[in-house]
Amino acid sequence: MDVQRIRADFPILQQDVHGRSLVYLDNAATTQKPRQVLDTIEAFYTQYNANIHRSPHRLGQAATELYEQAHRNVARFTGAADWREIVFVRNATEAVNLVAYALTCNASGQLALRAGDEVLLTVAEHHSNLVPWQVARERVGIALKFVDIEPDGKLDLDRVAASLTDRTRLVACAHVGNVLGTVNPVREIAGLAHEAGALCLVDGAQSVPHMPVDVAEMGADFLCFSGHKMLAPMGIGVLYGRRDLLEEMPPFLYGGDMIEDVSLSRATWNELPWKFEAGTPNVAGAVALGGATDHRTGRHLIGAMDYLREIGMDAVCEHERSLVARAMAGLQTLPGVHVYGPSAPGERAGVLSFSVEKHGMAVDAHLVAQLLDEEGIAVRAGGHCAYPLAARLGIAGTVRASFYLYNTLSEVDYLLTTLQEIVEQKLL
Numbered sequence: 001m002d003v004q005r006i007r008a009d010f011p012i013l014q015q016d017v018h019g020r021s022l023v024y025l026d027n028a029a030t031t032q033k034p035r036q037v038l039d040t041i042e043a044f045y046t047q048y049n050a051n052i053h054r055s056p057h058r059l060g061q062a063a064t065e066l067y068e069q070a071h072r073n074v075a076r077f078t079g080a081a082d083w084r085e086i087v088f089v090r091n092a093t094e095a096v097n098l099v100a101y102a103l104t105c106n107a108s109g110q111l112a113l114r115a116g117d118e119v120l121l122t123v124a125e126h127h128s129n130l131v132p133w134q135v136a137r138e139r140v141g142i143a144l145k146f147v148d149i150e151p152d153g154k155l156d157l158d159r160v161a162a163s164l165t166d167r168t169r170l171v172a173c174a175h176v177g178n179v180l181g182t183v184n185p186v187r188e189i190a191g192l193a194h195e196a197g198a199l200c201l202v203d204g205a206q207s208v209p210h211m212p213v214d215v216a217e218m219g220a221d222f223l224c225f226s227g228h229k230m231l232a233p234m235g236i237g238v239l240y241g242r243r244d245l246l247e248e249m250p251p252f253l254y255g256g257d258m259i260e261d262v263s264l265s266r267a268t269w270n271e272l273p274w275k276f277e278a279g280t281p282n283v284a285g286a287v288a289l290g291g292a293t294d295h296r297t298g299r300h301l302i303g304a305m306d307y308l309r310e311i312g313m314d315a316v317c318e319h320e321r322s323l324v325a326r327a328m329a330g331l332q333t334l335p336g337v338h339v340y341g342p343s344a345p346g347e348r349a350g351v352l353s354f355s356v357e358k359h360g361m362a363v364d365a366h367l368v369a370q371l372l373d374e375e376g377i378a379v380r381a382g383g384h385c386a387y388p389l390a391a392r393l394g395i396a397g398t399v400r401a402s403f404y405l406y407n408t409l410s411e412v413d414y415l416l417t418t419l420q421e422i423v424e425q426k427l428l
Contacts, residue, residue, distance in 0.1 A: 001315045007406045009034035009307075020376025023411045028178055028206060028351050028402035029380050030228045036302040037231055037288050043301055044284040048294075051280055053257050062294065066301065067283045070290035071273065077290070077305045078223065079214030080240055084272040087239040087246070088286050092205040093128040095224035095239035096172075098276065099201060100132035102249040103170070104140045111248050115141030117169040120198070122147045122155060122184075123392050124177050127385045129203045133172065143167070149392070153180035153341040157188055164196040171200045175207035179384045179398065180341030181324075181351030183207070190219035199245070205229055209308075210349050210404075211317040215240050227289040231304035236285030239276070246272050253278035308405075316405045320350035323403040323412055327352055330416035336363075336423055340398060350403035353384070355395055358427045365397040368419075371426055372399075375418045 007013055012032045015022050024032060044066070050059035052067050068083075075083040089095045103113045113119070119133050123146050137144055145168075147159050155173075164171075171193040175186050190200040201222040207213055208223075209230030215223050220240070227236040241249070251258055251269055258278040260268040269275045291303025300306075308316065325345040331337050336357040342348045356363040369381035382397040383390045390397055401415060 001311060001319050001405070003319070003406065003408055006034075006311070007408075009036065010406055011035060011038075013406060017376045017378070018374050023377045023407075023414055025401040025403060025407065025411070025415065026378045026380050027404040027407075028229070028384075028400065030234065031209065031231050031404055032406070033231055033233065033304075034307055036307055037233070037304050040288045040291070040301040040303060041233060041284055043299075044287055049284075052283055053274070062296070063283055065295065066287050066292040067281070069292035070286040070303065073290035073292065073303065073305060074238055077309065078208065078238075078240055079216050081216065082243050085240055085243050085246065087241065087273045087276045088281055089237045089239055089276075090235055090282070091226040091228070091237035092203060092224040093226075093237075095222075095237055096129050096201070096203065097132045098239055098252040099222055099224075099241070099249075100136045101252050104136045104142070106250040107248075109248070111245065113140060113142050113169055116143065116167060118143045118145055118165060118167045120145050120147065120160075120163055120168055120171045120193075122149065122173050124149055124153070124180060124182070124386065124389045125172070125174060126178050126203065126205070127387070128205075129172055129174065129201075130388070142169075147173075149180075149182075149389075152343060153177065153182045154347065155182070155184050155189075157185060157192065160189055161192050164192060164198065166197070168193070168196050168198045171198055172203070173201075174203040174205070175213070176204075176210070176349040176351070177341070177386075177389075178206050178351065179353050179386050179389055179400065181206075181348035181353070181402075182341055183211075183347060183349055186220065187218050190221075194219065206349060206351065210313075210320060212313040221245060227285060227304065230289075231307055232289035233285050236282045236289050238289075243272065246276070251275050251278065255279050311405065319405060320403050321345050323407055323409065324348060324350055324352060326409055326412045327401065327403075327415065330412070331419075334416070334420055334423060337419070340393060351400065352402070353398040353400045355398050356423060356427070358423065362396070363427055365399045367427075368399050368422065371422045372415075372418060377415055377418060 050063040052064040072083040193200040199221040202220040204225040208225040223240040228234040255278040291306040365381035
C-alpha cells in the first residue's frame with residue numbers, strides 16, 4: 001500500500017497547523033476526503049443536480065439513476081443480498097433510532113417490542129446505541145440489560161450467553177468500540193442472539209471503514225454506519241436491514257416519496273428502500289459514498305467505497321494494525337501513560353485511548369490534547385460519547401488517537417516523541 005501516493009489525494013493533509021505539518025489522528029470522529037470524492041460532489045452539483053423520483057426531465061432521471069446505483073454499490077461493498085436492504089439515512093445515529101422507533105411504534109407481530117421484553121447491550125456502547133433504547137424503555141416499558149467488559153476491554157461470550165433469556169428480543173452492540181478499539185466477535189454474538197430467538201443489531205461505525213465487512217457472513221439483522229467516517233461527506237449514512245424485516249417494519253418518517261398512495265383519509269407505503277427515505281435525500285452524499293456511473297456518457301463518479309475498494313479493505317486493515325502496534329509499543333514505555341483496551345494489536349482496530357498521570361495525579365485529557373494540537377497533532381479528548389464506559393473505567397475521560405489509511409509510521413513516531421516531551425517538560 002503506497003501511503004505517500006494516498007496522502008497526495010487528500011488536500012487537507014497538506015496544510016500546517018500552528019506552524020507544524022498537520023498530523024490528523026482523529027479519524028474515529030471523522031475522516032478526511034480524497035480529491036476523487038470531492039470531485040464527485042462538485043460534479044453532481046454542477047452537472048446532475050435535481051430531485052429524484054419526481055421529474056421526467058433529463059436531470060431528474062440522471063440524478064435518480066445515480067442515486068439508485070449508489071444503493072447497489074453500497075450493497076455490494078457490505079455483502080447485502082439485495083440492494084433494497086440498503087436504506088440511506090444521515091448517519092449511524094439515525095439508523096439506530098430508525099430501528100428503535102420502528103420496533104416500538106406501530107410495529108406488530110413478532111417484531112414489536114413490548115413491556116417486559118429485553119434488549120441486551122454492552123457497557124461500552126456509544127450513546128447512539130444506548131440512548132435510543134433508553135427512550136424506548138420509557139416509551140413502551142422494555143427492559144435493558146448490559147454485558148460488562150473484561151479488564152482488557154474485551155467481551156466474554158460466556159457472559160453474553162448467560163445474559164440472554166427467553167425475553168431477549170434484540171442484542172445491539174458495536175463491532176468495534178469507539179473508545180477501546182476492541183473488535184467484538186459479532187458473528188458469534190449474532191449466533192447466540194439467534195439461538196435465543198432474538199435479533200442482532202451491529203453498530204459498524206468504527207468497523208465498516210476499516211476492515212472487510214460482510215453482513216451475510218456476520219449474520220447481523222441490522223448494520224448501521226456513517227459515510228463521513230469512511231472518506232464520504234457528512235450527512236450520509238446507511239442502515240442495512242434484512243429485507244423481510246424491513247418489509248414488516250413501519251416507516252420512521254412520513255411525507256414525500258415514501259408513499260405509494262395518499263388520500264385525505266389514509267396513506268399506503270412505498271416499496272423498499274424508499275419506504276424509509278422520506279423527503280428529499282442527500283443524493284450527492286449517497287453518490288459520493290457509493291459511487292455511480294452516468295450511462296449516457298460512461299463517466300464514473302468515484303465514491304468513497306470505490307476508493308477503498310481499489311486499495312483493498314484487507315490492506316487498509318493491515319496498515320492500521322501496523323500503526324497501532326507501533327503506537328502501543330511506544331505508549332507503553334512512557335511513564336505515567338496508561339493505555340486502555342486489548343494489549344494485542346490484532347485484537348483492536350485503529351483506536352488508542354490513553355490517560356496521563358503526573359506526580360500520581362490524573363492530568364486533564366483536554367489539556368494533553370491541547371498541547372498536542374500546539375504541535376500540529378489532532379486528537380480527541382473526553383468521554384467520546386461513551387460516558388457509562390468512562391464511569392466503568394473509573395476515569396473522567398481519555399485522549400484518543402485514531403488512525404486511517406493515510407497515516408504513516410513517522411506520524412506515530414512524532415506523536416510518541418511529542419507526548420514524551422509533553423509529559424516530561426510541559427506538565428508540572
